[in-house]
Amino acid sequence: MKVSRFKQYLLSGVSYAIPFVASGGILIAVSIAFAPMTASGPDFSRAPFLKLINDIGSAAFAFLIPVLSGYIAFGIADRPGLVAGFVGGYIASQVGAGFLGGIVSGLLAGFLVFWIKKIKPPSYLRPIMPILVIPVLSSLVVGFVMFKIIGAPIRDIMTAIQHWLEMMNTGNQVVLGIVLGSMIAFDMGGPVNKVAFFFGAAMIQKGNFAVMGACAAAICVPPLGLGLATLLDRKLWTDQEKEAGLAALAMGAIGITEGAIPFAAADPLRVIPVIMLGSSVGSVIAMLGQVGDHAPHGGPIVLPVVDNRLVYVIAILAGTFTVALLMNAIKKRMARKEQAKEAP
Amino acid sequence: MTIVGITACPTGIAHTYMAAERLEKAGKKMGLRVKIETQGAMGIENELTAEDIREAAAVIFAVGIPVRRKERFEGKTIYEIGVQEAIKNAEAILLKIQNELGR
Structure with missing residues (x-):
């Protein structure tokens, strides 16, 4: 199959998930920004209205993976693909398979329905194919695969990673920084990201603020770096990417890694390695500079509860510029290559 | 000669409409009837009618995402290009189609 088709899917x-990210991300961001930050995260106990906004934003955000998965399937198989795509995406987020799980379930649902559509049923069955046979059959298959085949291995992988992380804490700080940074950036708020994040949060309880400090710097680097990239060299990016860049900057500032998803989903093989590197730079500097974060949250917004604030700022800036400059350099090379191809 | 088309970019707020405008403008300049349906964030706008499609000599898809309701164009000559291409080279694209159709 052609790569461009795959990218279209x-x-x-x-394209359908972006408004959900914007709605959820901005509402959550606003509520966190105005709530007092404490050692156990933003405190909504005396701010019921901010809590309400946070809940509404979380509701919108909960649709992100189902909508992503559903409309990947829609892109492949059109309307009949929607049900299995949504169901698969919902299960992906339920079992903790996150954004990558949603992509897998969307592709699975789409190709399955595309294939079912090729079967020519007898004419008396034809009317019930799109409203009965395809939705039931495809959700059953996709749901089974997500719950029973793909879900469990991901959970196992996560547990294994967690054990490995805990054992490594005594070892080399640079290695730990690279591992944490890479994990935070890898799936931008997905299960791998959450493993590193919860490890950092768990360490806070045990009185170690350094792991969370490294995570906090890494968390905001992908959206900040990609947003900055769109600002540094406007002509490399399309209008829609520039708009997504501004949203990413806002989300990065309040520590929401998901702001990088629109960029990563469009070009995962280039964007994900770059942001993993940038986040690693950020968390290694934070590790070595003994940055401590007392709140289980990241980004510039937690600066008031961070130890060694100057190093924290330097770590974020270094990671952000790594992503922005490297991304633009890669983009420039791609643009030159394409030009060379077009020329006779 | 009539040419119809669809434009659709992933975000669906800027390029979809820019591409449609460029193609229609280029068509006017060349004396062609060009009608473009936009499939953007607001949904389907300036929808192509069955008659539009029947009369069209060629169909242009200037898209970055899959075309919706593609079945309407069965049996038609379809040119699929990127959205950026339509914005940059609308006239060249129409010219190429014109030449290939031999008119």
Whole structure:
């Protein structure tokens, strides 16, 4: 299959998911920004209205993976693909398979329904194919695969990673920084990201603020770096990417890694390695500079509860510029290559 | 000669409409009837009617995401290009189609 087709399918999902990211991300961001930050995260106990906004934003955000998955399937198989795509995406987020699980379930649902549609049923069955046979059959298959085949291995992988992380804490700080940074950036708020994040949060309880400090710097680097990239060299990016860049900057500032998803989903093989590197730079500097974060949250917004604030700021800036400059350099090379191809 | 088309970019707020405008403008300049349906964030706008499609000599898809309701164009000559391409080279694209159709 042509790569451009494949990209169209992924972008179909992204194009419908963007408004959900914006709605959820901005509402959550606003509520966190105005709530007092404490050692156990933002405190909504005396701010019921901010809590309400946070709940509404979380509701919108909960649709992100189902919509992504559903509309990837829609892109491949059109309307009949929607049900299995949504169901698969919902299960992906339920079992903790996150954004990558949603992409897998969307592709699975789409190709399955595309294939079922090729079967020519007898004419008396034809009317019930799109409203009965395809939705039931495809959700059953996709749901089974997500719950029974793909879900469990991901959970196991996560547990294994967690044990490995805990054992490594005594070892080399640089290695730990690279591992944490890479994990935070890898799936941008997905299960791998959450493993590193919860490890950092758990360490806070045990009186170690350094792991969370490294995570906090890494968390905001992908959206900040990609947003900055769109600002540094405007002509490399399309209008829609520039808009997504501004949203990413806002989300990065309040520590929401998901702001990088629109970029990563469009071009995962280039964007994900770059942001993993940038986040690693940020968390290694934070590790070595003994940055401590007392709140289980990241980004510039937690600066008031961070130890060694100057190093924290330097770590974020270094990671952000790594992503922005590297991304633009890669983009420039791609643009030159394409030009060379077009020329006779 | 009539040419119809669809434009759709992933975000669906800027490029979809820019591409449609460029193609229609280029068509006017060349004396062609060009009608473009936009499939953007607001949904389907300036929808192509069955008659539009029947009369069209060619169909252009200037898209970054899959075209919705593609079945309407069965049996038609379809040119699929990127959205950026339509914005940058609308006239060249129409010219190429014109030449290939031999008119």
